[in-house]
Amino acid sequence: MTFNFFDNDLTxxxxxxxxxxxxxxxxxQATLDNVAQVDPQLEAFIMTNPEAAxxxxxxxxxxxxxxxxxxxxxxxLKDNLATEGIQTTGASHILEGFKPVYNAxxxxxxxxxxxxxxxxxxxxxxxxxxxxxxxxxxxxxNAWDQTKVPGGSSGGSAAAVAAGLVPFTLGxxxxxxxxxxxxxNGIVGLKPTYGRVSRWGLFAMASSLDQIGPFxxxxxxxxxxLNAISxxxxxxxxxxxxxxxxxxxxxxxxxxxxxxxxPKEYFGEGIDPKVASTVKAAIAQLEALGATVDEVSLPHxxxxxxxxxxxxxxxxxxxxxxxxxxxYGFRADDVKNLEELYIKTRSEGFGDEVKRRxxxxxxxxxxxAYDAFFKKAxxxxxxxxxxxxxxxxxxxxxxGPTAPTVAYGLGEEVDDPTAMYLADVLTIPVNLAGLxxxxxxxxxxxxxxxxxxxxxxxxDEATVYQTGYAFExxxxxxxxKPAIAKHTLS
Amino acid sequence: MSETTISKEEVAHVAHLAKLAFDDAELEQFTTxxxxxxxxxxxxxxxxTTAVEPTYSVTENVNHLRQDVAENWHQKQALLDNAPESAAxxxxxxxxxxxxxx
Numbered sequence: 303m304t305f306n307f308f309d310n311d312l313t314x315x316x317x318x319x320x321x322x323x324x325x326x327x328x329x330x331q332a333t334l335d336n337v338a339q340v341d342p343q344l345e346a347f348i349m350t351n352p353e354a355a356x357x358x359x360x361x362x363x364x365x366x367x368x369x370x371x372x373x374x375x376x377x378x379l380k381d382n383l384a385t386e387g388i389q390t391t392g393a394s395h396i397l398e399g400f401k402p403v404y405n406a407x408x409x410x411x412x413x414x415x416x417x418x419x420x421x422x423x424x425x426x427x428x429x430x431x432x433x434x435x436x437x438x439x440x441x442x443x444n445a446w447d448q449t450k451v452p453g454g455s456s457g458g459s460a461a462a463v464a465a466g467l468v469p470f471t472l473g474x475x476x477x478x479x480x481x482x483x484x485x486x487n488g489i490v491g492l493k494p495t496y497g498r499v500s501r502w503g504l505f506a507m508a509s510s511l512d513q514i515g516p517f518x519x520x521x522x523x524x525x526x527x528l529n530a531i532s533x534x535x536x537x538x539x540x541x542x543x544x545x546x547x548x549x550x551x552x553x554x555x556x557x558x559x560x561x562x563x564x565p566k567e568y569f570g571e572g573i574d575p576k577v578a579s580t581v582k583a584a585i586a587q588l589e590a591l592g593a594t595v596d597e598v599s600l601p602h603x604x605x606x607x608x609x610x611x612x613x614x615x616x617x618x619x620x621x622x623x624x625x626x627x628x629x630y631g632f633r634a635d636d637v638k639n640l641e642e643l644y645i646k647t648r649s650e651g652f653g654d655e656v657k658r659r660x661x662x663x664x665x666x667x668x669x670x671a672y673d674a675f676f677k678k679a680x681x682x683x684x685x686x687x688x689x690x691x692x693x694x695x696x697x698x699x700x701x702g703p704t705a706p707t708v709a710y711g712l713g714e715e716v717d718d719p720t721a722m723y724l725a726d727v728l729t730i731p732v733n734l735a736g737l738x739x740x741x742x743x744x745x746x747x748x749x750x751x752x753x754x755x756x757x758x759x760x761x762d763e764a765t766v767y768q769t770g771y772a773f774e775x776x777x778x779x780x781x782x783k784p785a786i787a788k789h790t791l792s
Numbered sequence: 793m794s795e796t797t798i799s800k801e802e803v804a805h806v807a808h809l810a811k812l813a814f815d816d817a818e819l820e821q822f823t824t825x826x827x828x829x830x831x832x833x834x835x836x837x838x839x840x841t842t843a844v845e846p847t848y849s850v851t852e853n854v855n856h857l858r859q860d861v862a863e864n865w866h867q868k869q870a871l872l873d874n875a876p877e878s879a880a881x882x883x884x885x886x887x888x889x890x891x892x893x894x
Contacts, residue, residue, distance in 0.1 A: 403870045496850050510849045536858065540851040608833045619810065626811075628885055633876035640888045641811075649813045657812055661803070661826060664810040674796075678836050680846030685839065687847060720828050736850030 304339055305332035306466040308787050312371055312523045315469060319374040326374030326418065330359040333376040333420050337467050343448060343786060345440045346462040348381050350421035351388050358418045365416075371526050373416030378471045380459050381422040382429055383514070384503035385409055392428045392505045393437035396651030397631040406503025407538065408472060408514050408531045415530045423458030423471060427653045428622060429479055429507045431455050432725060435716040436655040443712070445487045446750055446784045450709040453483030456517070460487040463517045466787040470527050471517045476507050477610055478705075478729025480515045481741040485704035485753020488743040488779070490524045490770065491517045495761045496736030497542035498528075500535030508617035509540075511610075511733040519780050521742065521771040525549035528763060544761055552768035555775050558592030560768070561697045567603040568702030568728055576747040581703045584744040584754045584773060588701070591772055598697070600689040603731060605682050610730040611723055612666045612679035619663025625651065658719060687735045694759050699769050703728055704741040704753030728755060738763045742770040743779045796830045798823060 310318070318324055334352050341347050355376070362374045379385065382392045384402035386409075391397040405413070412419065426436040434442045434457025442457045444450035445464035452461040456473030460483035463471050473480045475493035484491025492515045499514045506512065516527035532546040564585060569578050589595045627633035627647030634646035652660070666675040693700060706725055715721050732739040737757055744754035754773065758766040774780055803823045807814055814822060868881070877884040 400874060401870075403867045403874075404864070497852070510851075536856065539856045540849070540853060542853065602839070605836055605839060608836050611829065612833060627876065629871070629883060630874035631876075637886055640886055643886050644811045645813050648811050652812075658822070658825060658829075660810045660812065661806055661822060662829060665798070665802075665806045665826070668806065668809065675833060677846055678841060679833075680848055681841035681844040682836055682839060683847040684844050685841070687850070719825055720832065723829070723832070734847075 304336040305329065306336065306787055307469040308466040308519070308783050310469065311520055312375060312469055312526050315375050316368065316371045316373070320368035326359040326362040327356060329374060330355050330376055330418050330420065333468060337420065340465060340467060340786060343443065344445065344461050344465055345442045346423055346458040346465070346467065347378065347421045348391065348393065348424050348439050348458070349389060351419070354388060355418050355420045358413070362416050362418070367416070370415045372412065372530055374418065376418050376420050376468050377412065378421050378423050378459065378462050378468045379409065379419050380425050380456050380471070380473045382425060382474060382505040383409060383472060384505070385419065385422070388422070390422065391439070393425045393439055394427045394652065394656070395438040395632055396625045396647070400631045402503070404503065407500035407535045409503065411531050417530070420468065423456070423462055425458055426455035427656050428505060428618070429455040429474055429476060430618065430655045430659050432478070432482060432722050433716060434458060434483075435712065436653055438653060441712060444709045444750075445786055447709070448786070449711055450750065451486065451712055453486035453705070453709060455479040457483045459517050460484055460489060460491065463487070463519060464489050464784060466783070469518070470523060472514055472531070473517055474504055474512055474514050475733065476511045477614060477726050477733050480517065481729050481739055481753065481755060482705045482726075484517055484741040485751065486709040488751030488782070488784075489517055489519050490521055490740065490742050491515065492524050492528065492740040492763065492766070493732065493738065494528060494532065494763055495542070495738045497540055498532050498738070498761065498763065500533070500538040500541045502535055502537040506621040508614040509621065510617060511614060521767055521774050522550060522553055524740070525553065525767045542761070547764055549764055549767055552764045553771045554768070555772050557588060557769060557772040560593040560699070562588060562593050562595045562769070563598040563693050563697035563700045564595060565600040565603065565700060565702055566597050567600050572706050572724065572727070573703060574707045574747070577703050577707060577752050580745040580747055580752040581754055584777070585701055587776060588769065588773055591776065596697070598693050600693065600731070602682065602685045602689050603727065606686055606731040606734060607724055607727050609679040609682040609686065610726070610734060611662065612675050613683065613734070615659040615663035616666045616676050617663070619660045619667070622656065622660060627651070655719070683734045686731050690731070690735050690737060698765050700757040701769070702755055704755040705729070708747050708750035708752060732757055736760060738766050740766050740770055742774055745777075745779065796834055798826050798830060
C-alpha cells in the first residue's frame with residue numbers, strides 16, 4: 303500500500319485514525335513506501351528514519367489517544383531542526399554524520415502531540431540559498447516540473463508536501479525560505495511572527511530573523527500545525543510569552559470589511575508581468591468577497607535586500623563560527639596544528655554560498671566597515687519597520703506577490719549570487735520587521751504556481767489565515783495535483 | 793557613502809579573519825563577487841539615516857532569568873560519540889603549536 307495525502311487533509315486523517323479505519327503503523331509504513339517509490343524523481347528527502355517513525359507509530363496505536371489532531375499523522379522536518387539520535391546536517395558536509403543529543407523544541411512539541419516524523423528534508427546548505435541547489439547532498443526538483451527548482455532554502459519540505467508525500471512539513475524562514483518555496487510549489491507556507499515559535503534546536507543562521515513554520519496544502523491544516531508548535535519556551539529567550547490563540551478561529555470564509563493594502567512597490571521593476579497579473583486577479587477576488595483594497599506605499603522596500611544581506615551575513619558568519627571540526631561532524635585530515643585544523647576543516651566543509659556569506663558578514667563587521675555597513679543596515683531596518691507600522695495603522699493585511707517570478711530552471715541562477723539575492727526583495731522586509739507572512743497559491747503561469755503573499759500585524763497570524771482561507775476556499779486551487787502526485791494510490 | 797571597492801588583498805585578509813583558505817582562482821572569483829554585492833550595499837548611502845536609531849532585534853522580551861541549576865548534563869558519552877576523535881573520555885585535537893607531537 304502507498305498513500306497519497308492529496309485527498310486527505312489533517313482533519314480527515316485524524317478522523318480515519320480515531321475511527322480505526324487505519325492504524326498509525328499502517329499509515330506510517332504507507333508513507334515510507336510512497337517516499338521510497340516517488341522520491342527518486344523528486345529528491346526531497348536527505349534521509350528517512352523508518353525505525354524511529356514506526357516505533358513512534360506503534361506507541362500511538364498502543365495508547366489510542368486521539369484527542370490531539372496530529373496524533374498518528376506523519377510529517378517531515380527540514381534538516382536544520384535537531385532530532386535526538388537522528389542525523390541532522392543542515393545539508394552541509396561539515397555536519398555529515400552529526401547526531402544531536404536533544405530535540406528541537408518544535409520536534410518535542412510535535413512528538414508530544416503524537417505526530418510522527420518520517421525523515422529529514424533537503425535544503426540549501428545551512429539555509430543559505432533560494433533554490434535548494436547549495437545542498438551538499440543532492441538537488442531537489444519542483445513538484446510541478448522536475449526540470450525546475452523547488453525554491454529554497456526549504457525546498458525539500460515544500461516539494462514533499464506538494465507531491466503528496468507527507469501531509470505537512472516544517473521549514474525555517476530567514477528571508478523568505480518558507481514562503482518562496484511554498485509559492486514555487488503551489489502550497490501554503492507561513493513564517494510566523496518573530497517569537498511565536500521557539501527557535502531552540504534550529505541551526506541558527508541569522509538569530510534576529512529566523513523563524514520556524516509549517517508547509518501544508520491548505521490554510522486550515524497550516525493553522526492546525528501552528529497551534530501545535532507555538533508558544534513560550536524557556537530555552538529561547540526571544541520566544542514570546544503572549545497567549546497562543548486558536549489559529550483556526552477566524553477561518554469562516556468571510557472577509558467582508560477586511561482592509562487590504564497593496565504596496566505599489568511590490569509590483570515594480572523586476573516583477574514578471576504574468577506573475578503580477580495573476581496576483582492582481584487574486585486580489586480582485588478578495589475584493590469581490592467584500593474586502594476593501596487600496597494601493598499604499600512602502601517606500602524603503604528597494605533597500606531591503608541590501609540591509610538584509612548585511613544583517614543576515616553578519617549574524618550568520620558569527621553563528622557558523624561554531625563549526626570548526628573539533629566537537630562534531632567533519633574534520634579535515636593531515637593537519638599540523640589546531641589552527642590548521644580549523645582552517646582546513648572549514649575550507650573543505652563549507653560550500654561556496656556559505657563561504658560567500660561568511661566573507662560578507664566578516665567584512666561588514668570588520669573594523670572600518672561596521673558603521674558604514676552593519677550599523678547603517680540596522681538603521682534602514684528601523685525605516686522598513688516604520689513603513690509597515692504606518693500602513694498597519696489603517697489596514698488589516700498587506701498583500702502582493704511572494705516572488706518576482708515562477709520557479710526557474712535547475713542550474714540557471716545558482717552561479718549568479720547577485721541575481722539570487724535580488725529575487726528575495728518581496729519576502730525580506732517581513733523578516734526584518736518580524737511580521738507574520740504567508741504564501742498561498744494564486745494560480746499558474748505556464749503550468750507553474752504563483753504565490754500570493756499575505757502579511758499581517760505582529761502576532762496576528764489569525765487574520766493572515768482568515769484572508770488566505772477565504773481566497774483558497776473560493777479559488778479551490780489546492781485541489782489541483784501535480785503529475786507526480788497523480789500516479790500514487792490514495 | 794562613496795562606492796565601496798574591495799581588493800584581492802582585502803579579501804585575503806577577511807578570509808584570514810574568518811578562518812577560510814582560498815586558492816588564487818577562488819580569491820579572484822570572490823573578489824569579483826563580493827565587489828558586485830558591495831555595490832548593492834552602497835545603495836543604502838542614498839538614504840539619510842542621521843536621526844534614525846538602529847534596530848538590532850525585534851523581540852519584545854526582556855531577559856529571562858532562571859536559577860543557575862545544571863540540567864540535562866549527563867550526556868557525556870553521546871557527546872563524545874559525535875567527536876571526530878576522542879581519548880580517555882576527552883575530545884582529542886592536534887597540538888596547538890607545531891612540533892609538539894602527539
